Amino acid sequence: MNVQQVTTKEQLEDAFKIRQEVFVNEQKVPVEEEIDQFEDEAIHIVLYDERTPVGAARLRILDGIGKLERICVLSSCRGKGAGKQLVDKLEEIASSEGVKKFKLNAQTHAIPFYERLGYKTISDIFMDAGIPHVTMIKEVTQGS
Numbered sequence: 001m002n003v004q005q006v007t008t009k010e011q012l013e014d015a016f017k018i019r020q021e022v023f024v025n026e027q028k029v030p031v032e033e034e035i036d037q038f039e040d041e042a043i044h045i046v047l048y049d050e051r052t053p054v055g056a057a058r059l060r061i062l063d064g065i066g067k068l069e070r071i072c073v074l075s076s077c078r079g080k081g082a083g084k085q086l087v088d089k090l091e092e093i094a095s096s097e098g099v100k101k102f103k104l105n106a107q108t109h110a111i112p113f114y115e116r117l118g119y120k121t122i123s124d125i126f127m128d129a130g131i132p133h134v135t136m137i138k139e140v141t142q143g144s
Contacts, residue, residue: 001054001082003089006044014053015044022072029129034070042069045089047082057086059093066094068104087117091140100140108132 006012016035023029038060047055055073059066068090073082091102106114108125114136115121123135 001047001049001077001080001085003045003047003055003085005089005093006046011046012044014046014048015056015058018046018053018056018074019070019072021074023070023129026075027129027131029131033129038069043090043093045086045093047073047077047086049077055082055086057090059090061094061097061099064099064101066090066097066099066102068102071104083113084117087114091138095140102138102140104136105133106136108134111136 004011006015019034020031023034024031039058042058042060044058045056046053054077055071057071058069060069061067068087071083071086071090073086094102102119104114104119105128106119106121111121111134117138119136119138121134121136125132125134127133
Protein backbone atom coordinates (compact mmCIF):
# COMPACT_ATOMS: atom_id res chain seq x y z
CA MET A 1 0.00 0.00 0.00
CA ASN A 2 1.23 3.49 -0.73
CA VAL A 3 0.09 6.97 0.28
CA GLN A 4 -0.07 9.73 -2.29
CA GLN A 5 -0.58 13.43 -1.81
CA VAL A 6 -3.51 14.52 -3.96
CA THR A 7 -2.45 16.41 -7.08
CA THR A 8 -5.25 15.50 -9.52
CA LYS A 9 -9.03 15.77 -9.63
CA GLU A 10 -9.24 11.97 -9.86
CA GLN A 11 -7.22 11.52 -6.66
CA LEU A 12 -9.43 14.05 -4.85
CA GLU A 13 -12.50 12.13 -6.04
CA ASP A 14 -10.89 8.94 -4.65
CA ALA A 15 -10.46 10.67 -1.27
CA PHE A 16 -14.08 11.80 -1.25
CA LYS A 17 -15.25 8.29 -2.21
CA ILE A 18 -13.46 6.77 0.78
CA ARG A 19 -14.79 9.45 3.14
CA GLN A 20 -18.32 8.92 1.76
CA GLU A 21 -18.07 5.17 2.39
CA VAL A 22 -16.62 5.42 5.92
CA PHE A 23 -18.20 8.54 7.37
CA VAL A 24 -21.51 8.89 5.51
CA ASN A 25 -22.47 5.29 4.68
CA GLU A 26 -20.90 3.43 7.62
CA GLN A 27 -21.02 6.01 10.43
CA LYS A 28 -24.14 7.89 9.24
CA VAL A 29 -22.54 11.35 9.26
CA PRO A 30 -24.69 13.74 7.20
CA VAL A 31 -22.95 14.43 3.88
CA GLU A 32 -23.37 18.19 4.40
CA GLU A 33 -21.24 17.88 7.57
CA GLU A 34 -18.66 15.59 6.00
CA ILE A 35 -17.80 17.79 3.02
CA ASP A 36 -17.10 21.26 4.39
CA GLN A 37 -15.79 24.72 3.57
CA PHE A 38 -12.16 23.68 4.20
CA GLU A 39 -11.80 21.18 1.34
CA ASP A 40 -10.10 23.65 -1.02
CA GLU A 41 -7.52 24.85 1.51
CA ALA A 42 -6.67 21.40 2.91
CA ILE A 43 -3.89 19.10 1.75
CA HIS A 44 -5.48 15.75 0.92
CA ILE A 45 -3.88 12.31 0.79
CA VAL A 46 -5.12 8.93 -0.42
CA LEU A 47 -3.89 5.46 0.50
CA TYR A 48 -3.90 3.03 -2.41
CA ASP A 49 -3.73 -0.76 -2.41
CA GLU A 50 -2.34 -1.22 -5.92
CA ARG A 51 -4.68 1.18 -7.78
CA THR A 52 -7.63 0.86 -5.41
CA PRO A 53 -8.20 3.69 -2.91
CA VAL A 54 -8.60 2.27 0.62
CA GLY A 55 -7.91 5.24 2.91
CA ALA A 56 -7.94 9.01 2.96
CA ALA A 57 -7.15 11.98 5.18
CA ARG A 58 -6.49 15.69 5.04
CA LEU A 59 -4.27 18.25 6.72
CA ARG A 60 -4.61 21.92 7.48
CA ILE A 61 -1.87 24.01 9.05
CA LEU A 62 -3.42 26.48 11.47
CA ASP A 63 -1.28 28.90 13.50
CA GLY A 64 1.74 26.65 13.04
CA ILE A 65 -0.09 23.51 14.20
CA GLY A 66 -0.75 20.60 11.87
CA LYS A 67 -4.43 19.68 12.17
CA LEU A 68 -5.01 16.12 11.01
CA GLU A 69 -8.57 15.60 9.81
CA ARG A 70 -10.94 13.12 8.15
CA ILE A 71 -8.62 10.16 8.71
CA CYS A 72 -10.43 7.05 7.49
CA VAL A 73 -9.76 3.56 6.19
CA LEU A 74 -12.17 1.12 4.56
CA SER A 75 -13.28 -1.56 7.03
CA SER A 76 -11.63 -4.31 4.94
CA CYS A 77 -8.20 -2.68 5.43
CA ARG A 78 -8.33 -1.81 9.13
CA GLY A 79 -5.87 -3.36 11.52
CA LYS A 80 -3.21 -3.68 8.82
CA GLY A 81 -1.22 -0.48 9.42
CA ALA A 82 -3.20 1.62 6.94
CA GLY A 83 -4.19 4.27 9.50
CA LYS A 84 -0.61 4.62 10.69
CA GLN A 85 0.54 5.15 7.10
CA LEU A 86 -1.98 7.98 6.72
CA VAL A 87 -0.99 9.68 9.99
CA ASP A 88 2.73 9.28 9.23
CA LYS A 89 2.27 10.91 5.81
CA LEU A 90 0.28 13.86 7.22
CA GLU A 91 2.94 14.40 9.89
CA GLU A 92 5.68 14.19 7.25
CA ILE A 93 3.97 16.78 5.05
CA ALA A 94 3.38 19.12 8.01
CA SER A 95 6.94 18.64 9.30
CA SER A 96 8.30 19.67 5.89
CA GLU A 97 6.51 23.00 6.52
CA GLY A 98 8.25 23.38 9.90
CA VAL A 99 5.34 22.11 12.00
CA LYS A 100 6.33 20.53 15.33
CA LYS A 101 2.91 20.19 16.96
CA PHE A 102 -0.01 18.15 15.70
CA LYS A 103 -3.64 18.13 16.72
CA LEU A 104 -6.62 15.96 15.84
CA ASN A 105 -10.14 15.24 17.02
CA ALA A 106 -10.34 11.48 17.53
CA GLN A 107 -13.44 9.36 17.77
CA THR A 108 -13.26 7.87 21.26
CA HIS A 109 -12.97 4.28 20.01
CA ALA A 110 -9.75 5.33 18.19
CA ILE A 111 -8.02 6.84 21.26
CA PRO A 112 -5.77 3.76 21.83
CA PHE A 113 -4.68 3.85 18.17
CA TYR A 114 -3.62 7.49 18.38
CA GLU A 115 -1.98 6.98 21.79
CA ARG A 116 0.26 4.32 20.19
CA LEU A 117 1.32 7.01 17.69
CA GLY A 118 2.30 9.42 20.49
CA TYR A 119 -0.88 11.49 20.83
CA LYS A 120 -2.24 12.58 24.21
CA THR A 121 -5.83 13.49 25.04
CA ILE A 122 -6.26 17.13 26.09
CA SER A 123 -10.04 17.52 26.21
CA ASP A 124 -13.17 16.07 27.67
CA ILE A 125 -15.42 14.03 25.40
CA PHE A 126 -17.52 16.12 23.02
CA MET A 127 -19.98 15.25 20.27
CA ASP A 128 -19.21 15.90 16.61
CA ALA A 129 -21.67 14.71 13.95
CA GLY A 130 -23.35 12.63 16.67
CA ILE A 131 -20.13 10.73 17.46
CA PRO A 132 -18.14 11.11 20.72
CA HIS A 133 -14.69 12.65 20.18
CA VAL A 134 -11.71 13.99 22.14
CA THR A 135 -9.00 16.43 21.08
CA MET A 136 -5.50 14.96 21.06
CA ILE A 137 -2.08 16.54 20.48
CA LYS A 138 1.46 15.40 19.75
CA GLU A 139 4.57 17.52 19.99
CA VAL A 140 7.69 16.52 18.11
CA THR A 141 11.06 17.24 19.66
CA GLN A 142 14.45 17.16 17.96
CA GLY A 143 15.50 13.63 17.14
CA SER A 144 12.01 12.10 17.22
